[in-house]
Amino acid sequence: MLSSLGSILSILPLLASTFHAHPTTPADTIEISACDPSWAFHRPSNRCQPLLQQSVCEEGKWLVLNKSTKEPECRKRPCEESQLPLYSDPDICVPIYNPGKHCGLNQFLVADRFGFGHCECKNEPGYIYWPPDDNCYRVFHRGPCDPGNIFIFDSRNGTTVCKWNPCPDDQIYWLSLGECVSENDPTLCPPFMPLTYDRLPDHQFTLACLPLKQYFAIGSYTFRKCEPGSISEKQGKCGDEISFNLCPSGKEEDLFGGCRESSG
Ligand SMILES: *[C@@H]1O[C@H](CO)[C@@H](O)[C@H](O)[C@H]1NC(C)=O
Numbered sequence: 056m057l058s059s060l061g062s063i064l065s066i067l068p069l070l071a072s073t074f075h076a077h078p079t080t081p082a083d084t085i086e087i088s089a090c091d092p093s094w095a096f097h098r099p100s101n102r103c104q105p106l107l108q109q110s111v112c113e114e115g116k117w118l119v120l121n122k123s124t125k126e127p128e129c130r131k132r133p134c135e136e137s138q139l140p141l142y143s144d145p146d147i148c149v150p151i152y153n154p155g156k157h158c159g160l161n162q163f164l165v166a167d168r169f170g171f172g173h174c175e176c177k178n179e180p181g182y183i184y185w186p187p188d189d190n191c192y193r194v195f196h197r198g199p200c201d202p203g204n205i206f207i208f209d210s211r212n213g214t215t216v217c218k219w220n221p222c223p224d225d226q227i228y229w230l231s232l233g234e235c236v237s238e239n240d241p242t243l244c245p246p247f248m249p250l251t252y253d254r255l256p257d258h259q260f261t262l263a264c265l266p267l268k269q270y271f272a273i274g275s276y277t278f279r280k281c282e283p284g285s286i287s288e289k290q291g292k293c294g295d296e297i298s299f300n301l302c303p304s305g306k307e308e309d310l311f312g313g314c315r316e317s318s319g
């Protein structure tokens with residue numbers, strides 16, 4: 056007992072000296088390469104702060120980017136936690152997980168950093184956008200396709216296509232098994248690992264038995280992001296364009312999703 060305590064104590068000075076090994080980096084010169092996409096660099100506090108939350112703001116306000124300056128600022132929160140306003144209807148609050156007529160089939164709202172919602176395919180495995188009717192459908196189902204066909208995401212093309220389904224209409228072909236299976240067949244997967252869709256590194260979908268995942272929590276936002284087959288991507292609103300190159304003249308984009316005085 057005593058000896059183990061002794062060995063702990065003898066480590067402590069070592070730890071302490073490790074912590075002081077790099078003593079002189081003043082906090083205000085720490086390099087921040089970039090804030091997480093759902094955060095923004097907030098000059099008054101000199102650090103990244105989370106957007107679409109109360110953050111550094113007073114009660115009843117939330118931190119959002121200003122569309123013209125692209126600087127984060129506190130603004131009165133227009134809706135409840137589980138709702139977002141839309142650019143097309145800024146005065147009403149649309150439920151994120153039940154946007155009704157504002158979005159197509161199998162869609163929900165994702166948020167941009169200005170605090171507005173955009174329709175996107177449901178945040179559950181396998182939902183992909185079908186531009187001809189503006190809806191989202193689950194891959195490996197018939198979806199928008201004619202009878203005898205199946206809705207597929209073609210990762211080589213980055214497009215959704217209807218392909219002939221070698222299986223009966225309510226069944227899907229599980230490539231690795233080489234068989235037609237019914238999604239509801241309880242014998243396909245081990246207990247607590249239901250049959251679901253997984254995405255391979257090339258973005259192709261595959262069937263897999265995977266542990267149950269929680270896909271969202273009510274009141275939390277999914278920020279708009281780029282995924283092959285998403286609405287954002289099809290509309291060209293992914294990647295760089297998400298940060299809306301809207302800095303006023305005389306200013307340029309900084310690394311933090313804000314604008315700064317142009318250097319030249
Ligand atoms: C954005 O910033 C500009 C310039 O500071 C300001 O005039 C404007 O009211 C802000 N917009 C909103 C919606 O607060």
Ligand SMILES: *[C@@H]1O[C@H](CO)[C@@H](O)[C@H](O)[C@H]1NC(C)=O
Pocket residue numbers: 209211212214216
């Ligand atoms: C890729 O998409 C085009 C239509 O955009 C289609 O004609 C073509 O067959 C697709 N290629 C493959 C390999 O599926």
